[in-house]
Amino acid sequence: MQVGMTVNGEAHEADAEPRTLLVHHIREAVGLTGTNIGCDTSSCGACTIHIDGEPVKSCTMLAVQANGADITTIEGMAADDGTLHPMQQAFMENHGLQCGYCTPGMVMAATSLLQENPSPTEAEVRQGLEGNLCRCTGYHNIVKAVLAAAEGE
Amino acid sequence: MAVMGTRMLRKEDPKLLTGEAKYVDDIHAAGELWMGMVRSTHANARIDSVDVSAALEQPGVVAAYTGADLAEGYWIAPLPCAWPVTPDMLNPPHFPVAVENARYVGDIVAVVLADSRYGANDAIEHVVVMYEDLPAVTTVEVAASGDALAHPDLGTNKAYSWALDPDPDAVQAALDDSVHRVSARFVQQRLIPSAMEPRGVLAIPSPHGGDITLYSSTQVPHILKVMVAATTGIPEHSIRVIAPSVGGGFGAKLNVNADEILAVALANKLKRPIRWTESRSEAAMSTTQGRGQVQYIEIGADADGKLTAIKAHIQADLGAYMQLITPGTPLLGSFLYTGVYACPAFGFVCDGYFTNLTPTDAYRGAGRPEASYAIERGMDLLAAEVGVNPEEIRRRNYAVGGEAFENWESPSGLVFDSGNYRPNLDKALELADIAELRAEQTRRREAGDSVQLGIGMCTYVEICGLAPSRALGDLGYAAGGWEHATVRMLPTGMIEVVSGSTPHGQGHETSWAMIVADKMGIDPAHVTVLHSDTALSPLGLDTYGSRSLAVGGVAIAMATDKLIEKAKAIVAHQLEASPDDIVLDEGNLMVAGSPDTATPIQSVGFAAFSAHDLPEGMEPNLQEQVSFDPPNFAFPFGTHVAVVEVDTNTGGVDLIDYIAVDDCGNQVNPLIVEGQVHGGIVQGVAQALWECAEYDDHGTPLNPSLMDYLVPSPTEVPSMTVDSTVTPSTTNPLGVKGVGEAGTIGSAAAAINAVVDALSPYGISDIEMPASPQRLWRLINAAQEGAST
Ligand code: FES
Ligand code: FES
Numbered sequence: 001m002q003v004g005m006t007v008n009g010e011a012h013e014a015d016a017e018p019r020t021l022l023v024h025h026i027r028e029a030v031g032l033t034g035t036n037i038g039c040d041t042s043s044c045g046a047c048t049i050h051i052d053g054e055p056v057k058s059c060t061m062l063a064v065q066a067n068g069a070d071i072t073t074i075e076g077m078a079a080d081d082g083t084l085h086p087m088q089q090a091f092m093e094n095h096g097l098q099c100g101y102c103t104p105g106m107v108m109a110a111t112s113l114l115q116e117n118p119s120p121t122e123a124e125v126r127q128g129l130e131g132n133l134c135r136c137t138g139y140h141n142i143v144k145a146v147l148a149a150a151e152g153e
Numbered sequence: 154m155a156v157m158g159t160r161m162l163r164k165e166d167p168k169l170l171t172g173e174a175k176y177v178d179d180i181h182a183a184g185e186l187w188m189g190m191v192r193s194t195h196a197n198a199r200i201d202s203v204d205v206s207a208a209l210e211q212p213g214v215v216a217a218y219t220g221a222d223l224a225e226g227y228w229i230a231p232l233p234c235a236w237p238v239t240p241d242m243l244n245p246p247h248f249p250v251a252v253e254n255a256r257y258v259g260d261i262v263a264v265v266l267a268d269s270r271y272g273a274n275d276a277i278e279h280v281v282v283m284y285e286d287l288p289a290v291t292t293v294e295v296a297a298s299g300d301a302l303a304h305p306d307l308g309t310n311k312a313y314s315w316a317l318d319p320d321p322d323a324v325q326a327a328l329d330d331s332v333h334r335v336s337a338r339f340v341q342q343r344l345i346p347s348a349m350e351p352r353g354v355l356a357i358p359s360p361h362g363g364d365i366t367l368y369s370s371t372q373v374p375h376i377l378k379v380m381v382a383a384t385t386g387i388p389e390h391s392i393r394v395i396a397p398s399v400g401g402g403f404g405a406k407l408n409v410n411a412d413e414i415l416a417v418a419l420a421n422k423l424k425r426p427i428r429w430t431e432s433r434s435e436a437a438m439s440t441t442q443g444r445g446q447v448q449y450i451e452i453g454a455d456a457d458g459k460l461t462a463i464k465a466h467i468q469a470d471l472g473a474y475m476q477l478i479t480p481g482t483p484l485l486g487s488f489l490y491t492g493v494y495a496c497p498a499f500g501f502v503c504d505g506y507f508t509n510l511t512p513t514d515a516y517r518g519a520g521r522p523e524a525s526y527a528i529e530r531g532m533d534l535l536a537a538e539v540g541v542n543p544e545e546i547r548r549r550n551y552a553v554g555g556e557a558f559e560n561w562e563s564p565s566g567l568v569f570d571s572g573n574y575r576p577n578l579d580k581a582l583e584l585a586d587i588a589e590l591r592a593e594q595t596r597r598r599e600a601g602d603s604v605q606l607g608i609g610m611c612t613y614v615e616i617c618g619l620a621p622s623r624a625l626g627d628l629g630y631a632a633g634g635w636e637h638a639t640v641r642m643l644p645t646g647m648i649e650v651v652s653g654s655t656p657h658g659q660g661h662e663t664s665w666a667m668i669v670a671d672k673m674g675i676d677p678a679h680v681t682v683l684h685s686d687t688a689l690s691p692l693g694l695d696t697y698g699s700r701s702l703a704v705g706g707v708a709i710a711m712a713t714d715k716l717i718e719k720a721k722a723i724v725a726h727q728l729e730a731s732p733d734d735i736v737l738d739e740g741n742l743m744v745a746g747s748p749d750t751a752t753p754i755q756s757v758g759f760a761a762f763s764a765h766d767l768p769e770g771m772e773p774n775l776q777e778q779v780s781f782d783p784p785n786f787a788f789p790f791g792t793h794v795a796v797v798e799v800d801t802n803t804g805g806v807d808l809i810d811y812i813a814v815d816d817c818g819n820q821v822n823p824l825i826v827e828g829q830v831h832g833g834i835v836q837g838v839a840q841a842l843w844e845c846a847e848y849d850d851h852g853t854p855l856n857p858s859l860m861d862y863l864v865p866s867p868t869e870v871p872s873m874t875v876d877s878t879v880t881p882s883t884t885n886p887l888g889v890k891g892v893g894e895a896g897t898i899g900s901a902a903a904a905i906n907a908v909v910d911a912l913s914p915y916g917i918s919d920i921e922m923p924a925s926p927q928r929l930w931r932l933i934n935a936a937q938e939g940a941s942t
Contacts, residue, residue: 017271024270033179034172036400038349039433043859046349074172088170092162095824098832099658100169101349101400107170126867133859135349135401136658138835138896139867140875141828 005069007032008076016063023047025063026073034074034104038133045132048105049073055112057131074104077111087111087149096145098136106132110146119150156671160824163663164677165656174398177353177370182426185355186215188415189273190429191263191280192438193255196289196509196852197303200255200282203263207279213272216423217265217280220252227418229386232474233409235376235631236481238505242313245304245507247474249411249418255284256303256473257509258853259438261411266419266427289509289852293447293470296506303473303507310506312471313480317487317565318500327462327498331453335534340921341446341523343470343846345437345857346516347864348657350400352440353430354413356420364391365421369413372402372657373695376477376632378687380409385418392417396685399657403836404515405440406657407697408477412439437857442846443516445470446483450490450527458539460550462498463564465490465527469505472512479514480505481630485616485698486524488565492532493574493614493790494550499564509852515697517836518894521615522901529611529902533909534918543906544582547612551575559883569614569788570884573816577878578612581792581814584874590796598914607797607911611903617817617891618787618884619698634782636700637692638708640669640716641776644762646755648673648680653693654705655685659893660825661701665709667821668887672713673754674740692780699789699891702821707885708781715777720757726768727752727760787882787890791815793899795838795907804930806842806908811873813899818882818890826892827875833896834873839865841904843923863923912936 003016007030014029026049027033035058038046047058050072077085084092087107097103106129113120113128120128125146126139134142168174191203205217231246250261263280267273288301295301296310303310318324328334355368365387371377374394382389399406412429420427431439447468453461469483487501518525536546552561555575562568587608594606619625620634639651650665666680683689696705717737724742725732734744741751757775760766764773796810813830820826843863847855856862881888901922908924909917915936921928 019271027179032172033175036176036350037178038351039859041433041858041860044349044433074170078171084167084170091170092166095163095828097166097169098660098828099348099350099399099401100165100174101176103169104172122872129867131866133349133864133866135347135403135836135864136832137828138831138833138873139870140831140872143867143872 001064003063003067005066005071007071008073018062018064020063021059022061022063022066023058026058032073032075036101036104038101043133045109046102046105048108048132050108050112055109074107077107086152090145090149090152094141094145094148096137096142102132102134106134106142110149113146114150122147156667156677157821159822161663161667161677161822163660164666165660165662176350176398176400177355177368178430180355180368180397182355182357185426185428186266186268187270187273188412188427188429189265189267189277190261191265191277191282193251193258193260193262195255195284195286196258196291197287198255198284199287200251200253200262201285202283204281205263207281208265208276211272211276211279213268214276215266215268217263218250219263220248220250223250224252227422228384228414230384232411232414233380233384233477234475234479236478236629238315238480238484238629239313242480243307244475245307249415257511259511260473264415290507291509291848291850291852293445293468293506293508296508297468297504303509312505312507314502314504315484316502318502321500324462324464324498324500328451328453328464331461332456333454333458333535333538334451335531335538336451337531337534337919339448339527339530341444341448341526342922343445343513344443344516344840344844345846345862346403346405346440346443347862348401348403348405351431351433351436352406354416355426355428356416357426358420358424360424364393365417366393366395367413367417368395368397370399370406371396372399372406372655372697374655374685374687375653375693375695377409377413381414381417384414385421387417387421394687396655402657403517404443404519404697407515408441434858437846437854438511441476441512441514443513444523445513446523448523448527450531452531452535454535454539458535458541458546458549460494460496463491463496465501467503469503470508470510470513471505472508472510474512476512476514479512481628482513482515482519483523484520484628486520488567488616489521489524489614490528491564492525492528493552493572493612495552496564510848517833517897519698521894522837522898525611525613525898526902529613530905533906537918543610544578547578548575557880568785570785570882571880572788572790573878573880574612574790577790577814577816578792580876580878581794581812584814584876585794585812603800603802605799605801605911607799607907609795609903609906609910611793611899611906613899614788614790615894615898616786617699617789618703618783619700621785622782632694634694634704635780636694636705636708637778637780638705638712639776639778640709640712642716642758642761644759646758650680650682650709651690652682652684652705652709653690653695654701655693655695657696659701664702664706664821664825668706668710669713672710673717674737675755679755699893702889703787703882703885703891704781704783706821706889707887708779710887711781712777712779715779716775719775719777720754722768722771723757723760724752727766783884785884787818787884789815789817789890789892789895791895791899793903795900795903797904797907797911799908799911799929801933804926804933806924806929808838808842808904809871811871813873813896814876814878815892815895816878816880817892817895818880819888821889829892830875830896831873833894834900835865835870837897837900838870838904841901841922841924845923
């Protein structure tokens with residue numbers, strides 16, 4: 001099936017088997033590999049992207065369901081001149097990443113979290129990121145980064 | 154410019170934060186084929202037949218192989234085990250695809266190649282395998298009983314018995330003479346390492362050139378390269394191994410896996426790129442697991458609570474086969490069963506047993522968290538027996554009375570490089586405000602509060618900086634423990650560092666640049682680090698055992714020193730001065746006391762490159778290399794304090810605070826040190842409270858997905874207080890010790906000590922890990938019933 005979507009502001013049209021997961025479509029047909037896959041049970045959040053402004057685990061959707069959608073992936077977060085998004089910058093300044101594998105999903109989920117709740121408490125940050133797993137940081141610096149990003153905004 | 158010790162932000166972050174970094178699954182090759190593994194669904198079985206014919210009919214399927222198909226012509230040796238711990242250790246041959254018998258659920262019995270990821274996954278469903286079940290050995294205690302045999306042809310489940318027990322009679326006599334004695338049995342449950350990036354491979358052959366490139370999500374590209382050669386018979390110089398961005402490892406990517414060998418062997422035969430990425434649910438079978446021990450420890454003390462003897466006996470669950478360092482992993486802890494304490498008599502015995510489960514191997518801490526757990530739980534038991542509090546029993550027994558020391562011979566015979574235990578403990582207790590916590594605990598106890606407070610501590614020591622090659626040789630390990638570094642100044646004055654360490658989240662690019670920049674007095678942005686590709690960095694022994702800084706970083710520092718010496722000689726020649734008179738000050742070389750002679754060190758790169766005017770006989774170029782073999786291990790230590798609330802109605806445990814004061818010697822970048830500690834703490838607490846790889850009686854994994862296996866999420870853990878003391882190592886010129894495993898080594902014991910402390914009014918003195926609500930609820934209920942009858 002032909003599937004069309006806008007990804008990071010660019011129109012993209014490609015063939016997809018009806019059963020293709022959106023995350024595989026984005027990684028392999030669109031060719032944007034920043035969105036990662038950490039599980040097969042929708043548990044880890046590594047694949048989090050924005051669809052029409054909402055955070056979505058892209059392994060929980062079929063590519064065909066995203067037909068016509070406006071998608072933002074981690075590749076679309078930094079400005080064109082390379083300036084990092086404030087959330088990316090906060091992760092960097094607070095050492096909120098180690099191996100970086102959970103990071104794209106964390107950044108996407110955290111950005112949405114602040115859109116919903118611009119000044120969250122620590123507990124609200126933790127709750128808001130509950131669907132995103134990180135094995136490296138123990139979450140300490142991720143939470144710090146999100147709180148710092150909230151302060152900065 | 155002082156760079157060492159600053160909280161410099163990481164150089165590797167921008168590419169990781171923007172999705173630019175490439176992990177194995179992000180890399181593709183034209184014409185690639187996907188492997189699909191057919192895995193045994195039986196823990197122990199004869200394979201009667203494997204029929205791949207229906208799979209071959211599936212769309213996109215290019216080939217399918219049984220174990221018998223691959224038995225000839227694909228490999229020349231079984232998968233390697235590099236650590237035969239005893240001369241008579243049993244090690245049944247372990248081939249990438251099983252031929253006659255499957256020995257665990259997950260053992261590969263057939264392989265399908267297809268032109269797409271989905272196609273390969275579909276096709277494996279069409280492979281028909283007939284099994285004849287054999288009794289499965291699903292726990293190490295069943296293995297020890299011999300009631301069933303994991304490998305019937307071996308006639309026993311015991312692979313080896315290894316002892317560090319020079320005088321067992323003396324240990325027994327000392328125990329028998331002790332005023333106080335405690336003994337315990339602890340279970341170190343199996344853990345699924347769960348790096349967030351699943352493992353993956355991509356092997357790309359060069360049919361005409363004859364070489365082959367293997368991309369793998371590995372911690373050990375250098376070791377893998379040698380082992381691929383030894384296993385497949387492909388000449389070593391034709392193999393290039395690249396570990397691109399690697400999404401965490403924790404020891405589980407320190408191996409040579411069936412999939413890696415299969416990909417290379419099949420790519421080599423078919424002359425097409427071959428790839429595979431494990432699914433998360435597959436990872437519980439396709440990647441090694443951690444821990445898996447039953448520990449018996451006996452501790453004796455005199456009337457004052459001073460240790461008289463410690464005896465430890467371990468049953469290690471090796472799993473179905475020996476992977477790279479399976480047999481040695483439990484022994485890495487053998488030297489630490491006496492912890493940070495003076496103890497006149499010590500004995501350790503480990504019996505390794507085969508079971509019909511996924512092989513075990515290194516997992517963050519590898520043997521040392523287990524040892525630390527046993528002694529630190531044991532010290533709490535002893536404190537209760539003697540009638541003093543946990544910090545007091547520790548103070549009474551610290552090595553050298555808790556005073557600062559250098560080069561202390563520990564009861565196991567290893568010489569601890571340096572330590573200073575009392576101030577470290579005191580700092581942690583002060584940060585935790587232990588008096589206030591205990592007052593709150595008393596208040597809740599007296600009020601009969603349904604939510605009780607528990608405070609647990611652990612004063613650990615670990616062995617880092619693996620390792621002096623001679624020591625590894627004495628332990629029967631096949632390889633050495635050195636690390637290699639090259640430092641070169643390019644014609645424009647920029648620096649390239651080539652390191653044999655292989656990062657997977659530790660921030661080596663930042664730390665190595667800091668070491669070099671600090672020594673040369675230049676901007677760290679002018680230093681780049683090349684690593685993780687055997688073509689760029691041909692010599693190296695990779696990253697595990699908290700060795701990167703204490704061995705690899707030291708090699709870089711030494712190579713930098715050599716380079717600076719050569720630069721001095723060149724500048725001395727230009728200034729017609731003696732090299733001995735040249736000093737390096739803030740990036741400038743000059744004759745001591747004559748600032749007008751200042752020559753930026755970075756300008757020497759061009760002089761060395763053009764070679765127009767070098768001292769007579771000096772080779773062109775500025776490039777120096779060092780292979781550093783450490784003279785001793787390094788012994789970081791620390792105090793961890795866990796604070797938990799236990800809901801006595803539900804058995805639920807809530808970790809509400811955590812204080813860690815670690816001492817890893819001098820710190821290159823405290824930001825990175827703290828990050829390592831945070832992550833390690835949560836992994837250790839996860840063992841204590843949540844994680845356990847569970848199997849049914851048939852050896853079938855019960856929780857192989859992230860839905861059922863409880864990797865903690867952000868809501869399960871609090872923010873932590875992490876601080877440090879600094880006791881420089883005497884093992885290396887940087888005075889550094891290593892910190893990658895510290896958090897994990899201290900935290901499981903601290904967490905369980907806290908839970909036990911909360912429940913001590915119920916007469917509960919031990920809790921098996923993980924301290925799940927079900928387990929606690931039963932214990933509390935049983936205690937209450939016991940009290941009311
Ligand atoms: S890959 Fe989507 S939630 Fe794990
Ligand atoms: S940074 Fe490695 S999983 Fe989060």
